[in-house]
Amino acid sequence: MGDILHALPAVTALRARHPEWFIGWAVEPQWRGLLAGEGADVRGAAMPLVDALHIVLAKDWARRPLSPSTIEQIRQTRRELRAARYDICLDLQGAVRSAVLGKWAHPRRLLGEDKPREWAARYLFDEHIATQGTHVIEQAVEVANAVTRENLPLMLPCLPVSERAERNCNTKLAAFGGKPFVILNPGAGWGAKRWPTERFGEVARTCADKGYGAVINSGPGEEMLAAEVCSASGNTAMSLSPTLDELIALTRRASLVIAGDTGPLHLASALGKPVVGIFGPTDPARNGPFGGKFRILRHPESKRDHTRRAEPEAGLLTISAAEVSSAAMELLEDVR
Structure with a gap:
């Protein structure tokens, strides 16, 4: 992705x-x-x-x-x-x-x-x-x-609009009653990039306290992670498992996306949405959010390592829920 x-x-x-x-x-x-x-x-x-x-x-x-x-x-x-x-x-x-x-x-x-x-x-x-x-x-x-030896501009990409996904997204978000919301994505391609679910839950609870809905996005096989985040949030968050075209529609409507180095983070960046990126073994300078408003949190001693380890990288675990919440609130204040 x-x-x-x-x-x-x-x-x-x-x-x-x-x-x-x-x-x-x-x-x-x-x-x-x-x-x-x-x-x-x-x-x-x-x-x-x-x-x-x-x-x-x-x-x-x-x-x-x-x-x-x-x-x-x-x-x-x-x-x-x-x-x-x-x-x-x-x-x-x-x-x-x-x-x-x-x-x-x-x-x-x-x-x-x-x-x-x-x-x-x-x-x-x-x-x-x-x-x-x-x-x-x-x-x-x-x-x-190099195709025609020209200087192409850096620009946001074109992404498709699915009418069915737009309708489904509106139905699922009706529970928020028009309230702005934040997407949190606890999944990642492998364990070393996965920030703890209980900390995502703390951030979701902070978002709720500040008047924002919290949507926990889960891809295939990540439903248990989403359930753990919802539980840690005191059940203040909504868990969704959207299809890819529904995720695009959902992200278009979000005020902010919080995630590790994973597809939904890059999707949000591609759609010009503010993002908080939680990075560990991958290099955000090469693979992180690009353009738009974003905050990157990464421990200075984290090393670039694409080894598919099951446990979270040590530097990733030094990033607190308070730091992520603070970065999120700063961005949300900027876009109000």
Whole structure:
């Protein structure tokens, strides 16, 4: 989710500069909602950025790499990508898997960063783009600049609007009676990035005391975390498990989002919402909120480490609920 959100500003800038271009995106099915809402109309509100989506079942293929169905799906995907006759492919993920997809499309030019996240991907690129930016969003725009050797602007990305999700969101938020609300997201990709649920609960209680509703967002498999936060909040918070298009609609309505280094934080930043980021083993200078109003909390001794440890990183545990609440209230005061 974060990789797509970090790539969206670059592609949005290309679309704004070249509205006549045909742009496609290869995406795994669970993230389709970041590019197209339900009942998507191409280049309309429900699908504002791209002309085509190529659904790639990469996780299924990894589970059953040698099954006949996987082999046939890979063949179909290759045929579909080649049939689109793309002139240029941008690998904005910097992974071997994404670079291979680019090769499957058989474009005249496959562009990628000179120092991609996965070094082996470099050998699949036709053109290697040296980047100077610190943040991955800046780096993606630099790669996109190389398409026609221009300087694209840094801009908020286009995200889809789903009418069904908008209606569902309004129904779920009716309990707040129009009161402003804050989203808290206790989940994270792995345990080392996960701030304790009891502290999220304390922050939710502070939000309630200050007149804000608190919505606890939980993704698939995170329902127990949300329940722990609600309990720690004294049941002052509302727990929701929205679909991706509902999460976009929900975030558009939020006054603030509080989360660790995880997809919902990057979604809020992409939508221009104020955010409080709680960081530990990942580097916010490279992967944190970008643009807009934000506060980052991170212990100075936290080291960048993408090891998938189950326990919270030690520096993360030094960040108190009072510090997060204070940062949140400062931001909320600024946007009033």
